[in-house]
Amino acid sequence: MPPIAAPGPSGDLLLKVTPPRVPRELVLRSRLMAGDVRLRECPVLLLQAPAGFGKTSLLAQWRREYLGSGDVVAWLSAQQRDDPSRLIQSLALAVRMGAARPTFGHTLLDSVTTPDGLEGITAWLAEVAQSALSLVLIVDEADRLPPASREALAYLLRNAPPNLRAVVAARADCDLGFGDLIAYGQCLVLGQAALRFTLEETLSLVQARLGARADADTAARLHELAEGWPLGVQLALSAISASADPQAEVLTMTAPRGGLREHFVGLMLANLEALDLAFLTRIALLDNLHPELCRMLTGDDDASRRLERISRETPVFVAAEHGDWLRMHTLARDALRQRAEMLPLTERNGLHARASSWLAERGLLEEAAGHALLAGEHDRAYDLAERSLYESIMVRGRQGAVIAWLDRLPEAELDRRPRLLLAAAWSLALSERHEEAGRLVARILAGPEVDAALRCECALILGGAAVFADQPDRFADLHDPWAESPPLRDPLLLFVHANRTAFRTLLEGDPALARLRQQQAPRGDFGRALEYVDRWGEFIVGLSYVWEGQVLLAESLLRPTLARADADLGRRSAFSCMLAALLAAAVWELDRPADAAALLANRLDVLERNGLPETVLLAYRTLARAAMAEGAEHRALELLAGMHAVGVARGLPRLCLASLGDQVRMHARRYRADSCRRSCEQIDALMADPATPRGRLWRRHADLLSELAHGYAAIAAQDWRQAIEPLARAEALVLELGQTRLHIEILGLRAFALDRCGERSQALLREAVDLADTYGLRRVFADAHPDLGQWVLDAAPAGAGRPTPAAAPVRPDAERDGGRPRSTPSMALTPKEREVLELLARSLSNKEIGRAMQVGEETIKWHMKNLFAKLDAGTRKQVVQRARILGLLSEEG
Template sequence: MPQRRPDSPSAATGAPSRVMAPRNKTRVVARERVVSQLIEARRKRCIVLQGPAGCGKTTTLLAWREALLPLGFDLAWLTLAPEDDDLASFIDGLVASLAQVDPAICREAAILGGRGVDDEAVERTVIALVRAIASRSTDLALVVDDLDHVTNPRSHRAFQWLIDYAPSNLHIVLVSRGSFPVSLGRLRDRDLVLELNMRDLRFTFAESAQYLRAQIGEVSEQDAREMHELTDGWVAGLQLFSMHLKRRRTTDVVAPLASMQLHDASAFGDYFERAVLSRLSATEIELLVRTSVCARLCSSLCVALVGDEQPPEDVLALLARLEADNLFIAQVERVGNETWYRLNPLFRETLLDRMRTRSEALQHAVHHAAWCWFRDHGLPEEAVRHALQAGEAAAAAELVLSVARDLQLSGDLRKLVSLIHLLPHAEIEARIDLRLWRLQLELYARDFEACAESMARLEASIPAEDIQARYRLLLLRAAVDVQRDDADSATAILPAILAAPVDATSQSIGARSNLLSWLYMRRGEYEEARAAQRDTPRPLHAGSPLMGTSAGVLNGRCLVGFSYALEGQFLQVERISREVLAEADERGSSTAEAACFAAALLGEALYEFNDITGARRLLEDRVDVLERVSIPDSVLRVHTALSAAHWAEGHRLDAFAYLERLEEYATRHGLPRLLAHSLAAQVRQHVHCGQFEDAEADLARLDTIAARLRPTRPNAWHDVHALAERSHVDWCLAHEDFEGAALRLPNLISHCSERGWQHHIVQLRMQSALVDRRRARLEAAREAALTGLRLANRLGLVRSVLDVDAGIVAFAEQVVHGMESQTHGTDTGADPVLAFYVDRLRTAQESAVALASTTNGASLQRDATPNGAETLSERETKVVSLLAQALPNKKIARTLGISPETVKWHLKNIYGKLGVSSRDEAVARVRDLGIDP
């Protein structure tokens, strides 16, 4: 979520104020008794304050907040409102409240949050938040006030995840008038919950007397006790008494109030009518009634709501008097020249009851004034809500259209989703542009079925003469092809993509360039892919380069880097990806797609250059986000690089886990090419482990995919065919069928040459050399090896060579130093360039071996006492027991009836508690601890 400047118009609105602790200018009772309890409980996982309105919950927490800050605690605050019953609004508020403490907490969550509100997206967002909080060195308290406004079961589920996954340095404070369906039983059993209800929050007699004396001066002990007993220590009731007594200064008013149950909300509302509104003039009441339609208010907004009926100075004077007399209006914040207020919720409800009795025309007029004010102050969400209540749905739809592009470019997709969901279906259907935006949001959410339906209906609805809209639909159709990894479908519409309208928008031209780059790369036309970026003017928005989104400049630079990666030119890949990643990270969530794409490319480059640990750390921190926001090609590169990195470190279970995760991703989204990459890598790892039955089963699936794709998707078939043939070569080598491997390799090398996959050619040349050596064709082996090594040296490859075979470096040394040729009396001496390159390979191999030895030996050297087992929860013990059976995440999830995301979160906690860093180490540790699967 992008962070607004404090002085921006948007910062002065209800959205920021709900994520700031309210100001407390009128607290006159210290509440040491309750605050002390809260301070003692500050390190508990959860604190619950539950009681009716006006019992001092918020005021007490403000005092606690003041006491916490000197203790090194950070505190985030979220005040919920009825509109937060919408899941998207609730999650946005949660993210925004934490961003007030540290924007870094929410960087990953904000990126995830822009991609929908399905359960998986929400759980990923929550996990991203708690991971970021766990990485902090300080404690963080999160206050969620007015939780009773949230009744949506999906919001409750999200909040349950936050509680269940909360790290030890996150302390959640729940404030509500009534009970809420969140389970705290597990935390109660561990004494990690403090619960305070009305009995705890009510004033003692001493506190009541202190409060009354502070409000009205001298009061007899008898009168103070009577008022305390009448109100049962209810703070709001005492406040009502004190207000009344300040005006009458007599005690005979107590008798009429004696029969009132002032701790009841309805009586509270009744008293507003008699004790507050009866003291105001008709014009003052009218102002308050009209302002009640808004959750937050300021003077200029109030002036707009009353129009010409009241002078602005009278509005300002009334607000000042209401605040000074503590008439249930609280100052929230001051931004620039505006002071922002919030009405007491029950007082506001009393006013709203009056508003509902007004004529429909007046209600529409007030909402019209509100929507115009919010519109003019850059607050589209509030503006749309009021426009709809004013009966101006068409104006609301036009407003959404006017802000859609800015919200997209700022990365605030969830707000755009929320705005479109607010609009009536008929208003969306009546506007082609809104339907195009809805299609784009369906694409972001990867709802391909909805995309197909929307595209078909739009195709039939857009007039032939509306060239701009038809071209935008064409680009969205191609973007769907990118997300579905269907280059063949995109190729079919390539001529139409090339034929851009003369007056095409800058965004359309940027999207066109990036689509062309991707399509040319998938066809093996790398220079054309780079030319699509080089020869196209930079897309602009409002006069500035368009950086974020799939049409932006940064994504275009990533695609150039991607073209080099497919060729195997990783020196270029590293340079481009580092530059893009630095700029994207600096710009924030608006460039999330480019940041993920650049990280995927950089991780692959780091692995290629033998920075195994660096690649793993970079990618593991981003893999969850990347799966949600990036294109399938970068998801593929991240999972294969992570698998290879773990394999090089000796973590075989983790290596398989990432391939299984890639398989799950490919299956879920219907991406056969990605599935083939996963299967091919699993075949290679299975044969290395001697798991030939598993390898054979995966090889058969790979052949089936290749056969199915050949007639229908030739572009994808080229890739899958090469994977299948390489897997057959791996199978032949594992079974020492060197003749079988020799039969397949020449055609495979030719196939890869046609596609320009140079680093694959290096690997295949080296494999061919090893095969020829085993076939006693030594001169052919030498020539093949030299050809492969020269190409590898020119490209700067390291892991592409080392991963061919464990003995590849020794073989390369023999070839380069002429040992093989000496047996034939044709010693030509060592090529100094290749000799230097092979020495680098030797150093890299020794470094990788040392790394694997270090990581594998670490778990053996750990203390074998079963301290870790004592800290595992019951669920974590079940997860780790299944882990000991080498089950992948999805099978563990299926067994326990939880989501794969939850399994991943448990694994992270398990690793931390057991003091390990991988599945392999965890399994070894479990065995040491004697946990029985």
């Protein structure tokens, strides 16, 4: 009787353990690198999120990283019919393929009877431990496993030997029984919040897919449309990749009835039961969700569990704000609110009224006021608004919400409610509507019972309006009478006054003293009450650092401040955008253009309307310099023209001067003397205009812009002697203002001009380079003039102040050796086998491989035999293909 043949692995098992193809545009998520200490030291990683959160893509990224660090990776894609016996066979085959060990698990795969259940898992674990491989087991779609196999997987992880780590991906609604592992710190869970794309990751993906066809603003709009949902971003990219105008396509998508918007909503709400849909329709009337509020609103006693289940199963809820509070994805909320509009009016009013009562009882007065208004309870809404809106602008920085209320409040209600009038005046002052703020202050001061404290607060309001109107001399006149002993009792207003005192000192040209003044603000345990005005203090300190060129200190301060502001106020809030403009200017000087572009993406329009003039100037200047560095001079000139238009529209002549001055600087780079001359004539005309401010503080900044422009114009005409005088006058003004970065630029330009005049300039150049090195200013000379930048490279010693030549783009490993394929470090192959594999991938014969390795042909045949066995291949071509599939050979360049 002939022996019974071992069954061996079936074809579908081979497909289960074959890793997916890695797309070329895969976004490498640096914050989720497998080598991160937090991820590397945990024996089990669990990715749990609904469909569309990029779990498989992240697993593919980690697999490449594990292979690159020399680990053996066993991949397993779970299926519904994977009973414990089939799961054991899959595990054995996964290690056999990943480790290129044809004999691994032969008792589990090649015998007539495979050990079943926990006995089989134990045998697999024992063989893994005995192999001494550094093994990473990746199990994708573990939620598809039947209950018995989930228990077997949990048993495997609880009894894993030290040389085994595991990564498991599953949908969020799946209980894999890992609770004890999580509780004891043996399993780290990454959920929706961790897997959502950051803006930087979306920018990277858009750049990879669309290249120069889409700018950073387009990518940021797309990111905000999808709110970081990876599948949403991918769908949007697929829809616009065939479009001739991606920017226009994204604008179409963001429209309320955009086709892709409807598609997104369909994906989010797919397979919802009728009761769930009705529940979501009614709670969509709320901006922020709490289980108890949802229960009261809908009458559903099971509201808490329903929220939790829908959050697990769908991407409808995108963020947990704090505690039990949730927020609904904007796209889903907008679509569901359209459904809510079809509810009977009496039901809608009842929902809003119940929401208002619940929120008011818990002190959430602003939200309660909004729902009371929508419920038709106008008097109650105005009362709640009066009690809440002053705090909204002063404590929470919700300027837009206050202005929105102002636009729908009857004039008579404002006069009846002084607290509302104050809130409205503060909000309008901190925007381009500063003249309206002045009229409201006049109404406040015309009222009865106006004491010194109220007059001082009104001076603070008008001072803020003067700052946003770029009227520093008026700001000084309003601030100085109250500078020493303000008659204020509210700690909030005292903190605002301290911030203004610091800003007043900065205007006089003493950044260090300004920081000291800010540090003298009232201190104490004020909780969240002073958080917003405290951030304004950090803004002023950051501005002082940028002002004097301390960009390293500026970044260390502003980076966390901006992150908190984005989280609390929103990425497109006016305050966040102003912080971003400061930080972008700092990181640009540190020669990180991509970082600067990401910070300003889809924020410029907010700055144009509501930004401080200094932040508008910095944002436009940073973007124009970035465009110039990329060789897009037409785009740079367009941006500078945009800055001029904003200056005209908002009545800010200094922005017009800065625009013209930067245009002179740009033309001077190419020695366009006539263009520089015409821009300088426009500057002179603007300076001579009787409508142009004449105050000392304003004129000092304006004179600096004018003198510097004339110095650049002389450089453009190559009249080097003529350039020295305006540069010297500009330097004197810069020293008065304490603007060290600009002082370094002028030092470099003066040295450059003196050198062209044949005079000694090396001492001046060394001083400029040394200062730039001290402050970390890597772009200062290259941005000033390309010939100056080159001269510094040629003449100055090495240092951070030297402009860095454009770095060659980093290529993947496969391209670093003339495009030749390279083997990745792995325990699956010996070093000699890896070397043979590399040469084989270059289509060399055994004899040629032997000559290259300086060994005999028989030795190469022996190595080839091992490669054929380990990779389960029948031909030389299959060896190379299998090595690529397993990640043992990088792709050719």
